[in-house]
Amino acid sequence: MTIQTEDRREITEAQEREHRELAEKIMVFARDQIMVSLRFLDRALFRMPMIPTDTVFSYGVNGREIFFNTDYVLCSFREEPNRCTRAFLHMILHYVFSHPFQYEKLDRVCWDLACDIAVEKTILDLGLADVRLADDDALRRTVKKLESYVPVLTAEKIYRFLLDNPEAIGVFEESAGMFERDDHLHWIPKRETDAGERTGDTYTTDTRTAMIGCHEADTGEEGDQAEDIDEALVGQTRDEWADVSQHAKTDLETFSKE
Numbered sequence: 307m308t309i310q311t312e313d314r315r316e317i318t319e320a321q322e323r324e325h326r327e328l329a330e331k332i333m334v335f336a337r338d339q340i341m342v343s344l345r346f347l348d349r350a351l352f353r354m355p356m357i358p359t360d361t362v363f364s365y366g367v368n369g370r371e372i373f374f375n376t377d378y379v380l381c382s383f384r385e386e387p388n389r390c391t392r393a394f395l396h397m398i399l400h401y402v403f404s405h406p407f408q409y410e411k412l413d414r415v416c417w418d419l420a421c422d423i424a425v426e427k428t429i430l431d432l433g434l435a436d437v438r439l440a441d442d443d444a445l446r447r448t449v450k451k452l453e454s455y456v457p458v459l460t461a462e463k464i465y466r467f468l469l470d471n472p473e474a475i476g477v478f479e480e481s482a483g484m485f486e487r488d489d490h491l492h493w494i495p496k497r498e499t500d501a502g503e504r505t506g507d508t509y510t511t512d513t514r515t516a517m518i519g520c521h522e523a524d525t526g527e528e529g530d531q532a533e534d535i536d537e538a539l540v541g542q543t544r545d546e547w548a549d550v551s552q553h554a555k556t557d558l559e560t561f562s563k564e
Contacts, residue, residue: 326358329379333372336391339436340398346557349550350398361491367397368492369406369547392429392437396487399425402554405461406493407544413469414490419478420464422485423452427459432561441484448481 333356341351356372364382366373372394382389400406405421427449429437439445453459455474456467468475 325380326376329358329374329376330356332379332383332390333374333394336394339391340395343434343436344395344432344558344561346561347398347402347554350402350554353550362489365393365397365488366490366492367400367406367488369401372397373492386439388437388439392439393487395429395434395437396422396425399428400488401547402551402558403428403461404544404547404551406490409490409493410495412465416465416468416475417461418490419482419485420461420468421490422482422487423449423464423478424459424461426485426487428558432558445484448484452478452481 337351337356341348354367354370354372356374358376359373360375362373362375364375364378379390382393400421403421403424405417405425409417426445430442430446430449449459452464455471455477456463464478468478
């Protein structure tokens with residue numbers, strides 16, 4: 307009986323390892339697909355290692371690492387292969403547009419919604435085949451409806467509109483699920499999550515089970531330093547992303563015009 311139990315455990319562990327490795331390959335494939343179409347995003351795409359973890363339901367990013375849920379990646383890729391690529395670009399654009407910075411000072415519900423809408427609007431405008439999804443036509447119709455309230459759908463303008471017109475939040479929230487691709491949990495400053503689990507979340511501080519896809523030039527010897535940082539994640543990464551963001555936004559504008 308003990309032998310059978312151990313055999314089952316070994317099979318389970320082998321299956322979990324196989325699933326994790328497959329999800330890792332899908333994530334690398336998603337990044338490389340974006341790289342083919344948007345080569346000017348190379349510095350943004352390759353600066354963060356990818357870490358499988360159960361601290362996010364789907365995906366998440368903190369400016370230093372990209373987190374992904376293995377089961378979610380496999381299920382979403384099976385249903386629609388472009389979903390992972392779409393989510394990857396969605397997360398990268400959050401940092402290109404500096405959305406996570408000073409997150410602790412904003413109304414998170416409004417800012418989360420504003421940022422997701424702005425990023426998805428940008429992705430639709432880019433018109434890339436590798437990130438196209440089956441429900442994009444419905445998404446465009448929703449965007450057009452939202453533009454009747456905010457003609458220019460940048461995160462800042464949407465956020466300001468929501469704060470100034472709280473009665474209109476319901477109109478935007480009805481469509482929130484269409485724009486969500488990632489969990490913004492890791493935008494929250496580290497000092498708020500240092501204690502381990504937070505009420506209502508499954509966040510734990512020890513998520514470094516593996517690191518995939520990081521460009522060698524970006525890793526250096528900082529692996530042991532990350533766990534000792536006490537500053538807010540926002541403060542750590544803003545300066546590091548400033549130059550990347552500036553160049554990427556300029557190139558995105560040029561690409562969109564072309």
